[in-house]
Every structure is written in structure tokens, then in C-alpha cells.
Amino acid sequence: MNFELKTLDLTGATLEKCDALIVLVTQTFTPGKDALGKLVGEALKTGDLETKPGKLLQLYRCPAVAAPRAVLAGAGDGSARQVRLAVQAAVGAIKSGPARRVSICFVGATAEVSGAAVxxxxxxxxxxxxxxxxTKPSAEGRKVTRVMLGVPDAAAVKTAFEQAVAVVVGVELxxxxxxxxxxxxxxxxxxxxAKxxxxxxxVKCEVLGPKEVAKLGMGAFIAVAKGSEEPLRFIVLKYEGAAKAQAPVVLVGKGISFDTGGISIKQASEMDEMKFDMCGAASVLGVFRALAELKPALNVVGLIASCENMPDGRAVKPGDVVTSMSGQTIEVLNTDAEGRLVLCDALTYAERFKPRAVIDIATLTGACIVALGNVRSGLFSSDEALAAALLAAGENALDPCWRLPLDDEYAEGLKxxxxxxxxxxGRAGGAITAAKFLQRFSGKFAWAHLDIAGxxxxxGAVKGATARPVGLLLAYLLDQAVKEAVAPVKSARSAPKKVAKSD
Known part of the structure; x- marks a missing residue:
């Protein structure tokens, strides 16, 4: 999809050569003397148009507009959240038609357009x-292929626009x-x-197979993969945007490419959706694709532990004990709790990078869906600064998460x-006890866990991947790059300062 940014007033927007013009109308809209402005004012006055986000008034062959189709879209207060609702509704209304070139006009919304809104x-x-x-050759594919954004001052929002276009590349991958x-x-x-x-x-990539993984002692990861004929893969991606001395942020993605539950097999209903159990891994791929476009001055490592969880004669059984890369032994009471087994070995592997922070991303527990639904991802962290940064990044990216506790008492059931x-x-607090399991393997670095199961x-009818939390992760990484540029964070690889002993 191609995007363009242009400085444009309302009169210019009416002359824009495109298949459809979308005009965002906020609560503060004041009609001018131009024909389109007067039309919007009349529509608001009569109630044919409302400024509530998502409310639309569609026009065809309007004399005031050069484009054959025009959509007046209510954009509420003009905030990023309400602009998103307006654009989703407006583009959704025209995407099934013949429109390929679309112009979205901000000048009808507010005199000042924020980078967040863009x-x-x-x-x-x-x-x-x-x-x-x-895998659907009969699909017509995307009809809207070009979007032009018209704003009062393109230079003022150029950086935000370019970042957003790069994020789209990662999101779509x-x-x-x-x-x-x-x-x-x-x-x-x-x-x-990944290659x-x-x-x-x-960007650099290294892929480890079963022999290399066995040599590393990743017994928990290997146990999950045993029941499948598909060989496991451990993927290491590196984005090197800064000096080698700078400690990297490590992203760990759960890559269960299909999850039957193993011997603790799932119910058949909706099991097809377990193809989405590798969305944590997919989000890591998407982040790295966007990093190649954004080129921030930051080092990032991506780790993906990928395999299938299948039930056959070689599969791990309930009650089996396996040895993780960390040396800790694990009793596998439920083979459907496999994500934490592949992640724990990946977290141990992450230690070798002496990271500034490690964030794992996983469709880990149905319990998180019960707790938070499909609105917010679950956030767990042993580090206050990291947790605060991720919460803020989620809000800024409109990809929110919610922090859940890690009290030690929750680990009692894992004994x-x-x-x-x-x-x-047990069943109670399942998302938290899963996080407590992972926490055992994250003691050597600042760590956060994002449960994206919901x-x-x-x-349903809109079945499909959302690409969350790519937006959140990229917002966090870009913020870290800015902070590093302003006040470089001490590298985790640097030697600690000696402290004089008191008498």
C-alpha cells in the first residue's frame, strides 16, 4: 500500500484527483465560505451528519468535490483514538467499491493535527x-492501494507519518x-x-536446528517438539543500529506453529484457531521488518522458539520431567501448557546478550482472555521502569496493555x-501462575511478559490476526532510541564501578 503526505486546505482537497475523498469532521468544525465547508455545515445543522466517531455521510457526484465519491466522517474530538475510529469506518465503507486512490482530509477536522492522529x-x-x-487465489485482494493524507502542515507531522508507514510494513508482515x-x-x-x-x-539472522538446540541443552523446548514430524527451529535475529557496546533489547516470541495441546489434547471446537499460537513469533518478525525501515540507533535481538505441539508416540506425557537449559527440572503436568516450556529455554538463551531488557510475547493463557478480554494485552514485569515504559508505549500506540501482579504467593501452586x-x-489466576513460571528464568535481566492470547x-466473521502488539513494541523501541540519544544508558556489558569499602 502506498501512502503520501501533503499540505492541503479544504479547497485543495475538493480539487484532489482521487477515487474517493474522506473528510474528517470534528466537534470544533466551523464552516467557511467554500462550497464543501458550507455543505458540511448544513449536514451538521440538519442532523444528517454527526461528529460522533464512526458516523458517516456518503455523497456521490457532489458538485463541490472533484472526486466521484466523498465520505464525511465524524471524528469526535480529533484525538488519535477517535480519528482511528473515523478512518476505519470510512475506509471500510468504500473498500468494497471501485475506489483505489483515496484522499483523507484532515483540514476539515482541526487547524492543528497531531502526529498521533496522523x-x-x-x-x-x-x-x-x-x-x-x-492461500486464497480467488480473493480479489486489496482494492484501496494508495492513500493521500492532507494536513494543514505536512512538515510538522512528517516524522510521525514516516514512522506510521514503517509500522504498517511490519504489521502487515x-x-x-x-x-x-x-x-x-x-x-x-x-x-x-526470518532469513x-x-x-x-x-539485520542479521541465524537459524538453529534440532542438533544445535540439543547441544545447548534446551530440554524443555525439545520436549514440546518431540511429538511432531516437523523439525523445530530456533531463530536468532539481530538488528544492529548502534555501537556493539550498547546492550540490546531482546524480544522473545512464542512460535508454536500449531497447538493441538499434545497428549492433553484440546477440544475440536475452534482448534483451527491454534494456527494463531505463533503470533508472538510473527510479531517479532514484524518488528524487525519495521526496524529495517525505521533504522533507529538501537540494538535489538529477536529470539523465536518454533515447533508444533502434536500428540504421537514420542510426545511428552503428563508427569514427565524434563531438564531446561537453565538446569532447572520441570514436571510437565499438562502438555497444553507448552508455550512456557519453549519460552523458558529462550529466556535462558537471552542471558548471553547481557540485555538491557527482555520482553517475551506469547499467546500464553486462556486465563488472560478471561481477565482482560480482547481489549488489553496482559503485562507482567519484574522491573518497574520497564513496566511503566511498556504501559506508556501501549497507550501512545493505541495498543494498550494492563499490568497484572507477580506476588510470590502465586507461585505456591507450581511446587x-x-x-x-x-x-x-490450578485454574485460579492461570495467567499469573504462567508468568510466575517464566519469572524463574528471568532473574539475570529486566524482564517483561506480554500475554497476547486475547x-x-x-x-468469528472477522477471523484473522491483528498484529498486536507490534505497535506497542515499536513505540517502546523508538522511545528507547530517543532516550539513548539524549542520555546513553550504561551498557550492561560494561564493567561495574568499584565502590570504596568503608572502614
Missing amino acids: RAAVLAAADASYVYTS TKEWGNRPANHATPTLLADA ALGKLPK TNFADVANVA TAWKG
């Missing part, structure tokens, strides 16, 4: 017009892999996608007589 419009336009076609059926998104194919990213500027830790506790995809 980002929201770009992402909303891309989201509303997205069409999955990889994440959707592509999240939506693919499991037989078109095997661990090997995910590794191939393709390794050809981009500043077992037969290993260092069990992989599940936000990574939608079901």
Missing part, C-alpha cells in the same frame, strides 16, 4: 483495507504469517521468513515433589 489514520486505513490472499494455515507456516517456513529479513539493512517446578498450577487475533 499515525492513527495511516494504521487505520491500512487495517481497514487489508485483505488476506496468500505479522498479519501475513499469523493468518497463514499451519501447513503454510511451519517452523522451517518461519525460519525462511529473508536477514538480507535487509542492519511439586518430583522436580524443581511444575509447568502448571489480542493477537479475532474470531
Whole structure:
């Protein structure tokens, strides 16, 4: 999808050569002397148009507009959140028609347009017009292929616009892999996608297979993969945007390319949606695709532990004890709690990078869906500064999360007589006890866990990957790059200062 940014007033917008013109109308709209402004004013006066976000008035062959189609869209107070709703509704209304070139006019909304509102419009336009076609040859594909944003001052929002366009590239790669059926998104194919990213500027890729993973001692990861004929893959991506001395942020993605539950098999109903169990991995791929476009002065490592969780004669059984890369033994009481088993070994592997922070992203627990629904991702963290930064990034990116507790008492249910830790506790607080399990493997760095089970995809008639939390992660990483430029954070690799001993 192509995007363009242009300085444009309302008169200029009416002359714009496009297939459809979308005019955002906020609560503060004041009609001018131009024909379109007067028309909007009359529509508001008569009640044919409301400024409530998502309310639309569609026009065809309006004499005041050069474009054959025009959509007046209520945009509320003009905030990013309400602009997103307006653009989603307006683009959704025209995407099934013949319009390919669309202009979105901000000048009818407010005299000053924020960078956040521009980002929201770009992402909303891309989201509303997205069409999955990889395994559906009969699909017509995306009809809206070009979007021009008209704003009062293009220079003032140029950076926000360019960042948003880069985020769209990452988001759409994440959707592509999240939506693919499991037989078109095997661990090997995910590794191939990562290798393709390794050809981009500043990005490197290494892929480890079963032999290398066994040599590393990743017994928990190997246990999950045993029941499948598809070989596991451990993917290491590196974005090198800063000096080697700068400690990286490490992103760890759960890459279960299909999850039957293993021997603790799931119910057949909606099991097809378990192809989305690798959306954490897909989000890491998407972030790296966007980083190659954004080129921030930051070092980032991406780790993806990918395999299938299948039930056959070799599969791990309830009650089996496996040894993780950290040396901790784990009693596998439920083979459907496999995500934490692949993640724990990836977290241990992350130690070698001496990271400034590690964030794992996983469709981990149904309990998180019960707690938060599909509005906010679950956030758990052992580090206050990291948690605050991720919460703020989520709000700024309109990709929100909510912090849940990590009290030590929640780990009581993970105790077992037969290993260092069990992989599940009881039903109560399931998202938290899963996070407590992971916390055991994150003691050597600042760590956060994002449970995206409720936000990574939608079901029903709109079934498909959402690409969350790509927006949140990129907002966090860009903010870290800015902070590093202003006041470089001490590298985790640097030697600690000596402290004089008191007498």
C-alpha cells in the first residue's frame, strides 16, 4: 500500500484527483465560505451528519468535490483514538467499491493535527483495507492501494507519518504469517521468513536446528517438539543500529506453529484457531521488518522458539520431567501448557546478550482472555521502569496493555515433589501462575511478559490476526532510541564501578 503526505486546505482537497475523498469532521468544525465547508455545515445543522466517531455521510457526484465519491466522517474530538475510529469506518465503507486512490482530509477536522492522529489514520486505513490472499487465489485482494493524507502542515507531522508507514510494513508482515494455515507456516517456513529479513539493512539472522538446540541443552523446548514430524527451529535475529557496546533489547516470541495441546489434547471446537499460537513469533518478525525501515540507533535481538505441539508416540506425557537449559527440572503436568516450556529455554538463551531488557510475547493463557478480554494485552514485569515504559508505549500506540501482579504467593501452586517446578498450577489466576513460571528464568535481566492470547487475533466473521502488539513494541523501541540519544544508558556489558569499602 502506498501512502503520501501533503499540505492541503479544504479547497485543495475538493480539487484532489482521487477515487474517493474522506473528510474528517470534528466537534470544533466551523464552516467557511467554500462550497464543501458550507455543505458540511448544513449536514451538521440538519442532523444528517454527526461528529460522533464512526458516523458517516456518503455523497456521490457532489458538485463541490472533484472526486466521484466523498465520505464525511465524524471524528469526535480529533484525538488519535477517535480519528482511528473515523478512518476505519470510512475506509471500510468504500473498500468494497471501485475506489483505489483515496484522499483523507484532515483540514476539515482541526487547524492543528497531531502526529498521533496522523499515525492513527495511516494504521487505520491500512487495517481497514487489508485483505488476506496468500492461500486464497480467488480473493480479489486489496482494492484501496494508495492513500493521500492532507494536513494543514505536512512538515510538522512528517516524522510521525514516516514512522506510521514503517509500522504498517511490519504489521502487515505479522498479519501475513499469523493468518497463514499451519501447513503454510511451519517452523522451517518461519525460519525462511526470518532469513529473508536477514538480507535487509542492519539485520542479521541465524537459524538453529534440532542438533544445535540439543547441544545447548534446551530440554524443555525439545520436549514440546518431540511429538511432531516437523523439525523445530530456533531463530536468532539481530538488528544492529548502534555501537556493539550498547546492550540490546531482546524480544522473545512464542512460535508454536500449531497447538493441538499434545497428549492433553484440546477440544475440536475452534482448534483451527491454534494456527494463531505463533503470533508472538510473527510479531517479532514484524518488528524487525519495521526496524529495517525505521533504522533507529538501537540494538535489538529477536529470539523465536518454533515447533508444533502434536500428540504421537514420542510426545511428552503428563508427569514427565524434563531438564531446561537453565538446569532447572520441570514436571510437565499438562502438555497444553507448552508455550512456557519453549519460552523458558529462550529466556535462558537471552542471558548471553547481557540485555538491557527482555520482553517475551506469547499467546500464553486462556486465563488472560478471561481477565482482560480482547481489549488489553496482559503485562507482567519484574522491573518497574520497564513496566511503566511498556504501559506508556501501549497507550501512545493505541495498543494498550494492563499490568497484572507477580506476588510470590502465586507461585505456591507450581511446587511439586518430583522436580524443581511444575509447568502448571490450578485454574485460579492461570495467567499469573504462567508468568510466575517464566519469572524463574528471568532473574539475570529486566524482564517483561506480554500475554497476547486475547489480542493477537479475532474470531468469528472477522477471523484473522491483528498484529498486536507490534505497535506497542515499536513505540517502546523508538522511545528507547530517543532516550539513548539524549542520555546513553550504561551498557550492561560494561564493567561495574568499584565502590570504596568503608572502614
